[in-house]
Amino acid sequence: MEEQIKRLTSIELPTLELEGHHRALKQALLQKVVENNQRKISFLTKFTGRISEITYGLSAGVISHRRAAKVTLISGLLVATAALLLFTIVKPAFLAGPSDMVLAEKIIKDSSKISAALGGADIASISFLTIKNNQAEAIITGTTGKSIQADIDLKNETVSTSMTFVQDNGQGFDITIGGIAPLLYADRETSINAEDKAKAINIARTDPLSLMLFSTDAVITGVYPAQLRALYFTTGSDSQTHMFPDATTVEPGPDGTFVKFAPAVVEITTGQDIQSVVVDLNTGKVIAITPGELPDSSTNATPALTR
C-alpha cells in the first residue's frame, strides 16, 4: 500500500493553462448576465402589456370597471415593486449610463478604421473576447464574411489596434494582415526547438477557431517553422516581394501599420484530412488556418493570392 501511495503521488500529471478557453467561458458567463437582465426587463414589459390589454378591454366593454380597477391596482403594485427592485439591483441604462459592452459596440459601429478594415461592408456580428479595465477585445465580422480582431479603448472611445484580418473562403481561413496578402510556406528542413514546438501547439489548441479542428481522433502530425512571404502592393500595377522569415522583420503595411511575425505551422490530421494552423509565436495568436499541407519553403510554388 505504501508503495502504491508513493507511486500515485509521484506520477507526472497533465497540467494545461488554456487562456483562450478561460477567456471565452468568462465571456459566456458575462453574456449570461446580460441575458438575465434582459429577461428581467421583459418581465416588466409583460406587466405593462397586461395593463394595456385591460385598458383596451375596458374601452371595448369586454370587462367590467370593477374588475378592471382591481386588476389594474394589483398589476400596478406589482409593476411598481418589480421596477423598484430592478432599479435597485440592476441600474437601467438611463440611470447608470451605457454598459461597457454597449459602449464598445457603439465605438465599433462608429469607427471608420473598422469600417475600412471590413472593406466598407456592414457589421454582421460582434463577439467580445474580453471587456475589462476600460479595454475590450472583439472579433467583428462583416456581411462579406471577413472578420477582424480589434482592441477598443473604452475610456478614450477609440479603436487602438486593428490587426488580424481573417476570411473564410469556404474551404478554410485565409488571412490578410494590414493589407498584405501572405504566402505561407513550411520550412520542413529546419527543426523547430522544443520550446517553440510546445508553444506553437499550445497556441493552436487554445485558439477558438483552430480548437474546432481537434476532434477526438485528430492527431498533430507535424510542427515546423513557417515562412510568410508577402506581396506588398504599393500601387495597382507595381508590386514588391518581401519575405518574413523571423521575428526581427518589421515592414510597414499599406495602411501604415507594422507587422512582426515569428510564424510556425502545426499540422493537424484527422483521418485523411490535413489542416495547417499557422501561429505567430510572438503574439501567441493563430494567424491562418488553411486546408492541406503548406507548400515546402524549398519549392518555388506560388500559392494563389487571396487578396
Added chain:
Amino acid sequence: MNMEREQEKALVEKAKTDPDAFGKLYDEHYSPIFNYLLRRTASVADAQDLTSEVFMKAFKNIGKFKWSGIPFSAWLYRIASHEIINKYRKGKHEQSFNIDSTDTDSAPARPSLLQVEDETKKYEDYFVIHQSISRLPAKYREVISLRFFAGKEIHEIAQILDKPESSIKTLLYRGLEKLRVDIQEPAVVKMKLPG
C-alpha cells in the same frame, strides 16, 4: 474562522448579486477545476466541456449557496463530480467499443490532444494509472481521483463528498487495494467486433 475564509465568504456573498465578484471567484478556481477534470477525463475537449458546465451551474446556483464553513472550492468540486458522472452516463452508449466493466466512466485513454509524442511519453505512468482508476467502481474512483489528481486531504474530500472522514479513509484504503490488484493483473479488455 481565519481571515482568508472570511474574505472568501464575503466574496461569495457579493458574487450572488455582483458578476465582477463571481468573475474573481471564477479566475481563482478555473485552473484547478479544469486541471482536475483534465486528469479525470484524460481529454482536453471533455475537460473544457465539463469546466464550462461546472461554472455555468455554479453561476446559476450561487444564489442558493449557503455558507457553512466549507470552502467554495469544495462546492465546485462537488458539482464537477456530478458532471463527470452525468456526462459518462449519457455518453456510455455512444462508444464504438466498451471496456468490460459494469461501472465505468472511462474516457478514451490516450485522446487526441495528449497524443503528441513527447507528452505521451511524459505522462506514461499517468495513462496507466488513469486506465486502472477508470476501471474501479465509482465510489473508489471519486475518492482516489480527489486525493491524487486534485491533491485533496481526507477532510477536504469528506467536505466535497459530504461523507464522514472515516468513510473516506475506508474508501481510499479499499480503492487503493483494488487498484494495486488491477495494476498487477490488468482487466481483460473485450472489444465488440463488427458483425
